[in-house]
Amino acid sequence: MENHGPVLPHGLSPSNQALTRVTLLGCCGLLLALFLFTATLLVFIAQEQNLSAEQHHRLDIDKALQTLASSTGTTLKDYALWGDAYQNLHLKVDLDWAFTRQNFGPTLYRDLGFDAVFVIDAQGATTYALVAGQLAAVDARAWLGQRLDALVEQARQTPAGNPVSRYVSIGGTPALVAADVLSPGNDPQVRADTGPQSVVIFVARLNPPRLLAMGQGLEIQQLQVAPAGPATDLPRLALPDGAGFLQWQPAQPGHQLLVLVMPLLLLVGLLVGVLAAFLLRRTALAAQVMDQQMQALQSGRAALAASEARFRDVAEVASDWIWEVDAKLRLTYLSERFQVVTGLSRDATLGQPLDALLSSEQGTLSQWLAAPDRPARAVLQCTYQDGSRQPRICRLAMRALPEGGLRGTASDITEEVMARRRIEYLSQHDTLTGLANRTRMQEFLEGKLLVSPPLQEPLLMLSIDLDRFKPVNDLLGHGAGDQVLHEVSQRLCRCLRSQDLVARVGGDEFVLVVPGHVTQVEIEGLCRRVIEHIDAPFYVAGHEVFISASIGIARAPADAIQADELLRLADIALYEAKAAGRSTWRFYAVQMNARIVERRRLEQDLRQAIDQGQLQLQFLPRYRLADRRLVGAEALVRWQHPRHGLLGPEVFVPIAEDSGLILPLSNWVLQAACQAALDWPQALPVAVKVSSAEFQRAKLVARVKAALDRSGLAPERLELELTDKLLLDDRRQVLDIMRGLKSLGVRLLMDDFGTGYWGLQHLQSLPLDGLKIDRSFVAGLTGDTAGRSIIQAIIDLGHALSLRVVAEGAQSLEQFEALRDMGCDEVQGLSLAEPLTGEVLGRQLAELAGGWRSMR
Structure with missing residues (x-):
């Protein structure tokens, strides 16, 4: 006999023992490395979360400070452009109007949170001081410091309505100081003084209550002014202009993550170690079984041949579990994988008919297998119920055995079939x-x-x-x-x-x-x-x-x-x-199709109307109610169609918006209106409506500038009437476009106020010059008390914001007189004057010298 070396304990050969040792060392090293990597990654993530939370707080505080500066500037602008404030705090100082009647009094402290309000006259003297909501005989320089002079001078060099601000330290407390010059705004009843302007100053201190409230709103703990001296471990944020620092108690989400996850990680490591020990033991047992099988194979070549035939058959098909049936289709063999995949007992299933386990859409398996045209090797989709009584689908692959019966594999394809059905459903x-x-x-x-x-x-x-x-x-x-x-x-x-x-x-x-x-x-x-x-x-x-x-x-x-x-x-x-x-x-109905065809024909005709000179402008005069003089006109586009005659904008403007022709149409109206107004004997403004469809997508600022440059019309003579639908778009972008138009010098009017999406919050933020009262309100003016109250409220609101108010659609003398009594600035209506061509309007301006035409 050959010498195979010493026999090791438990029947392991030297090669299997070495394999077990290598496996043990490899598994232990891998588990240790994985645990250390996971712990290090967890600590890194915790640190990153803490840094991210601190950076998020910095951004939130900075944004809150910007919001405070923005809201302070907006409020200051409203008060600085108030014509009444200009009269009672610049031209003269009326304490009764300012403090007693609370126009410039305690509400600035109680409701708006301004700790101090000062008015500095042209000589630099403090003519009005309000501290903590009470009148105070205090000089603004003594209260704010010597840097006040530079702030006042900067405010006077900046156009009215553009407040300047900076942060200062008042007694160790940071404060936001905003300044703007008093101006009559667009109030036509206030005559502006040509001398140096008075400056109004609003002060908002970042005291502990305000900072705590700001921190609570941002979910930041203990937001406060950082004390002087060396920096602490708390995060700090520098205020602008060197006014100091803010500090707060940082959030520590990473520490919470470590407290929650680290014990779980340790528990998982322990469980994995136990599992590794179990697997190593199974590996040793498997090596022992392998040695025994090798000995059995050497002593029984017949058994080895049968095993090789079985495994060759299995290798020919992909399988999840293996099965065999005898000639009577009773299950004689099921692999161990059967119980794992199906959840059914392997021992309880053996000996049962194949039909008791699987079924097919073609009928019972026994009938299908007995068919004479069935191939020797076949694949069939079947269904069965798993151990949880849930339906499952498998693909059955089989081949006939020489001694009778069948052998094959079953692959679970439930998820694949469900996914295919889901795709079919989603496609429908x-x-x-x-x-x-x-x-x-x-x-x-x-x-x-x-x-x-x-x-x-x-x-x-x-x-x-x-x-x-x-x-x-x-x-x-x-x-x-x-x-x-x-x-x-x-x-x-x-x-x-x-x-x-x-x-x-x-x-x-x-x-x-x-x-x-x-x-x-x-x-x-x-x-x-x-x-x-x-x-x-x-x-x-x-x-x-x-x-x-x-x-x-x-x-x-x-x-x-x-x-x-x-x-x-x-x-x-x-x-x-x-x-x-x-x-x-x-x-x-059949005639509907004819109307659609006609609309498409009008769309095609409109594409040629501009180039062929079929469009024309008419102008609806606008009059000032105070002296009944002509002060402007609104441009109205008409289409002289070759077949349909003169068409109004209500016919073809919607077609232009739907078909994309609104841009060339609007360009023509802008250019023609500017050119016509340039030929008038008087320098009156001309108003042009702007469609919401063209407001954002059509580079409106560049188009308006091009029309002004080509015509040579002064920008202040062009008024653009905006509709409320544009507010449905991105309001930030709308505001940027309106500011761009204002930078050109044109005027902006709000059209049809009160009937759509316009609101008070928009009036405060949009750079408007006036608003137009919708004709639906004017129509019910004389016979409806509620309608009169609405118009009066709109007029008062417009004047409070220094906006010019225009009423459109006036039809009777009673309406004109009522609008004049309520303080409306301007009016237009068909009863007052019909739309005129540019030439006719120019002749009437020369003949009537701007007077009001008699009503028909």
Whole structure:
């Protein structure tokens, strides 16, 4: 016999023992390295979280200081441009008006939080001082320090309405000091003094209560002024202008992470160590079994041959678990993997018929296997129930055995099949609402039209578009809009039968397909029911939201028998419903298609109208109520169409906005209006409306500047009337564009004030020169007390903000007199003067010298 060396304990050969030792050392080293890496990474993450929290606090405090400076500047601007303040604190000092009547008194301290207010006259003397809400005989220099002179001089060198500010230290307490010159603003009733201007100063100290309140709002602990001396471990933020430092108690989210995670990490390390010991033991046992198998293989070549045949068969198919059945299809072998994958008992399953475990869509497995045309090697998809009684899907691969019976593998493909079904579902349905999408709707519609001939089985299609839905997204966000769309889909489903189809085919567009005989009364009842359901309020994010719906109706076979054509006709009817005032429905009619064709023809004609000189301007005069003199005119564009005659802007401007022609149309109006005004004998301003569709996307500032440069018109003679719809866009960008227009020198008027999205917060922040009262308010002036009160409030509000107030649409002498008595500045109306061409307006200016024409 050959000498195989000494026999080691537990039956291990030298090679297996060495393998076990290497495995032990490798596993221990790997676990130790992994634990140290994880602990180091955790400490690094904790430090990064602490640094990130401190940086976040710095940014929050800096932003809060900027907000304080911005709000202080805005408030100071409002008071500095107040015509009454100019009269009572610059031209003269009226303590009764300023303090007793609280126009410039305690409310600045009590409500707005300004610790001190000073007015410095032209000689540098403090003419008015308010400290802690009380009158004080104190000199501003003694209270604020000698740096006041530089601040006052800087304020006088800066245009009115542009406050300057800086931080100073008052008795060790930092304070924000803002200054601006007193100015009459745009108040036409106040005559400006030509001498040096008085300066008003607002002081807001960063005292402990204010800093604590600021810190609470930012969720920052113990925000306070840093004491003088060496820096501590607390984070610090330097104030501008060397006014000192702020410090706060830093948050330590990283420490909390360590406290929470480190014990868990230690526990996981312990468990992994125990598991590693268990695996090492199993490795030793496996080595022992391997030695025993080797001995068994050497002594039994017949058993080795059978094992090799079995493993060759297994290698031919990919498997999760292996099975064998005898000639009667009873399970005779199941691999150990069977119990892990299926959760079923291996011992309890052996001996059972294959049909008791697996089933197929083709019938029982025994019937399928007995089929004469079944291939020797086959793959079949089957289903079974796992140990939790949940359905599972597997792919069965098999081959016949020479001695009878079958051998094969079973691969679990449940997740693969579910994913494929999910993809098929998503390709047919809208992910937000769960409704059918356009593809599914098209297939459903085509199937109904092909399977059931329309003459025998009519079909109804409703195209639905939501009205007033865009403001929901713009004002409340797309999340709120998604909630509304989901609720709309549920309401639509409640309006229909089970055999009907609801589909979402666009952002806020839905289609209802109703097969079967439906009478006219039933159709109108369905439309009424849909509109009533959608008109009901939606409650989203604490807001009550109201929208409505417009419906277009097309029928097969009455209108069309092709799916695409039916959709097109329903959309045409929907367009008519929206044009009819929305929240209604319209049936498709042949003349609707003619109107669509005419609209497209007008769009094509409008593209050539500018180049062919078909556009013309008329001017609606505007008069000042105080002396009845002509003070300006509004440009109105008309289209001299070759076939339809003279068309007003209400006909073609909406077409221009929808088709993208609004930009060349607006450029023509701007250039023509500026050129016409340049030829007038008097230097009166000309007003031009600006569409919200062109406000942001059309480089408005550059276009206005180009029109002024080409015409040579003085910028202050051009007034741009802005609509409220532009506020639905990015308001920061809107404000930047308005400031750019103001930098050119043009004037900005708010059109149709009170009827849309304009609000008081916008008036305070937007650089406007005036506002126009909508004609709907003026129409109810003489017969409605409430209407008169609204107009009076708008006039008072405009004057308080130093804005010029213009009333449009005045129609009678009583309205003119009432507007004049209420203090309205200017008025325009068709009864006062019809729109005139530029030449006619110029001749009347020369003949009448600006006087008011007599009413017709």
